[in-house]
Amino acid sequence: MVAVSPWLVLAGLGIFHGLNPAMGWLFAVALGLHRKSRRAVVLSVIPIAIGHMVSIGVVALAAVLLGLIVDQRVLEVTAGTVLLGWAIHYAAYGHRHRVRVGMTTGMMGLGLWSFLMATAHGAGLMLVPVVIPLCLSASPAKDLTAAGSLPIALAAISMHMAAMLAVILAIAISVYEWLGLSFLRRGWINFDLVWIAALAITGIVLIV
Template structure:
């Protein structure tokens, strides 16, 4: 029962070194993606009948979990939130039902906005436009990883002294 709390204590004691290593790993992965431009071929071998598994694998391969890294690196501080995020945070702290409601409204807004944009592109520009104008964002993504890792490393080293 106390094991998770013991892990949290160890995590709190080692927070700075973990942040330092995490920022170096993010920089290293970004540099690796800049140097090695090949797309992972293993993901193309998943049969279409397993679309959910394929979606999950592609999201993981493209670094979906890395979006949480800035939070752990300490780049997202509570005192830097704008009024909208502070209000949402207060609503979610009120009770579990409110937290679920806020999450559902957020999901509905994001799905609606994405769906509307997809429909507008399909309706007015067509699929031919999408297939011809597609560009690869891997280099932009890898560069952003290097930059985020460097900023986190600079913050970590600056706060250490």
């Protein structure tokens, strides 16, 4: 169970990102409706995936590489402080800095938007507390090594992305084919508040 739980956390974060309209499925549906094409909905997942993966990959891999030369406890406190600071910043100013991309943008614009949105939400930062312990557990000496850490980090990112994209695709097709966007008028979970709370709690746990 101990070995499986980090992977379940990565999948859970992927599911959470996939449920959030701001992470991609809303744009996928809008693009499909604009082009009157289910194929456009499916294809839009590709640039969404690339943009998100580059954003979280840069942060997660940078954390692993930093962990090769920095003590684990120092890295945990640093990551916790950054997460807590990011939560405070996003709560205070996140709503003022929305990414300006039209709902009928092309695939290139969608990829750029996905990268910027994932970066603005601190998506990669949330993977760091999970990726580092996974990399440590893969080493018999419980030390970060480049040979052992990078494959584990890449596998962690892949797990996260697979869960996220499965949810995005399922929701986007369901909304496009059957539900329609009208259900959003009846209410939707404020994922920004949930995300801010998750960032803050994770940051505090890492620091303490």
